[in-house]
Amino acid sequence: MTDIVSPVQGVVVSKAPERRDIGLKRRYAAERRFRAYGIAAISFGLIFLAILLTSIISKGYTAFQQTAITLPIEFSEKVLDPNNKRAADPSVLVAANYPVLIRDAMIKALNLNASSRPDVRDATAMVSKGAPIQLRDMVVADPSLIGKTVNVTLLADANIDSANKGQIDLKVDEKNRKVNDKQLGWMNQLAESGALHKKFNTGLFVNGNSSRPEAAGLGVALIGSLYLMLIVLVLALPIGVAASIYLEEFAPKNKLTDLIEVNINNLAAVPSIVYGLLGLAVFINFAGLPRSASLVGGLVLTLMTLPTIIIATRAALRAVPPSIRAAALGLGASKMQMVFHHVLPLAMPGILTGTIIGLAHALGETAPLLLIGMVAFVANAPATPMEPSTALPVQVYMWANEAERAFVERTSGAIIVLLLFLIVMNFGAILLRRRFERRW
């Protein structure tokens, strides 16, 4: 470029000096490399998330459907109350032989030979062993049913449910299968007549735990988790926020408060099982609170969540511009007024985000609950937080340990419910954040 070519006629343009190479190419290459690393890292994470979600959903979505058999049940007086004593002694109805009703109904529905005992046994086994209890509850609630024939929808046995969902490998030898060929034939027969069908699995959300997979549900775990969340929210949020406000705004800055701060940060990193041990020692052994109760679980999770909330709240308080504090103090606001009128409202979005992250963390926590006995088999919904209960993640853990095929899909189903809970909570956090930020 020795020739100076002027773009404008008649104007002399200065000559570009020789410039040292300032490594532009290298710098841009470095930036491009860095971006590529970033994209790679994110894709890596997304791929695993996708794998996780697909695996859980593909395994778990079937848990939300359940096979049921609708049979015309004849509430025969001969079976239930042969001596006609129910008016005098209602307990007769409780102790009556309900399985016979189901057996008879199956024999009728499948046109079986009543004297062929193996056939009758296999056919009856297609209905859940919980079905007689369902019938009993119906009759006890309404004794006028006796003598009538009513269409009742009963749960199918878990193995039939699995077979109906196509989860049983039919190439396996019949002897090694939980469902034999005869049962499969009957199943198809019932399905064709419309008696056997799939329905939405409300039991999954309502029932307590059960050793029969078809009757096992998350009801107790949901209530337990709800109690846990309420207790953590009610205890950890006010205590955590109050502690942070005191430490951040009022406490003198000295060795002691430094020590406290370091310890709070350390507590946030303490393995959660240690909190479980602490809860066992303090709340159950020392304070004498009941084992397996969601109250104790809530207290333990509160201890575990507090550091998270305190750290988030202090960060949020610290992020409030000092000019706002100065403005309030300069007007003659007391420190308390400054904090509650100006600093806290501005810190609210951060505090809420921290709290909900802490809650979500607590919702998914299993280890400390195992130690305080919330891993118990609980079939009945707890009416108060003092009664034995489980929690969602513990239920997942318990079902994952079960051997039956039908528990596999329930485990994944429970995980889906847990994830939905978390998504709802995070969504709530975002909404709250928006709301508070709108108020400036």
Place this chain on the structure above:
Amino acid sequence: MNMLTEAAVEKAVDQKMNTIPYKMIGQDVSVYYGEKRALFDVKLNIRENTVTALIGPSGCGKSTFLRSLNRMNDTIDNCRVTGKITLDGEDIYDPDIDVVELRARVGMVFQKPNPFPKTIYENVAYGPRIHGLARSKADMDQIVELSLQRAGLWNEVKDRVHEAGTGLSGGQQQRLCIARAVAVSPEVILMDEPCSALDPIATAKVEELIHELRENYTIVIVTHSMQQAARVSQRTAMFHLGNLVEENDTDKMFTNPDDPRTQDYIMGRFG
């Protein structure tokens, strides 16, 4: 010789302004930030209904002195003030003095406009509300309107007092902060470089405002602008390295200062 000059200066000053009483008196005021000493025995009196400008190079302690007048230094950890500062003859560092009440009497306007993230109305009404100055909603409306008028902002915002105060321009925000300070009816208003974040037009408005406010309030203003000090103040105090170099009538200070350092600073030879 030195003693004699000081005495002579004081005498001259007293002769000129002796009719005006002292609102605040600072005696041997020293301020320490931890080990570091920021102010050295400053002796500076503030006259009532007068604008006193504090000038000096950065880090000379003028803001520190200003902040000790309403004890805003209390909010800084390990900050210590010695000496004596009085307001109407009362020692403001006396343990019996309530700092909240003091700050209601000695208001402050800061360097950067710092309105609360609330409406214009709420910004102005906040001070009167916490001090219980308004008995009714109508009372409060009146206080807000009057304060905004005093700050020369009323005409610009009267149709949108319920909109965000942070949505105003920088100059308007600063005047809103002045209105907010005025709303609690302070006796003294401290201004810490109130125009340093404003453009010349907004600055002119604020300066005009300071002129008007002087009738009702005692004003102490820290400024980096010599011109501003000359325009708005009647008295000027020059600080250097934590010492009070000279305090004088503004006219005299900018024409014939007693101390050569003042002369040098005003002429732009250092600082």
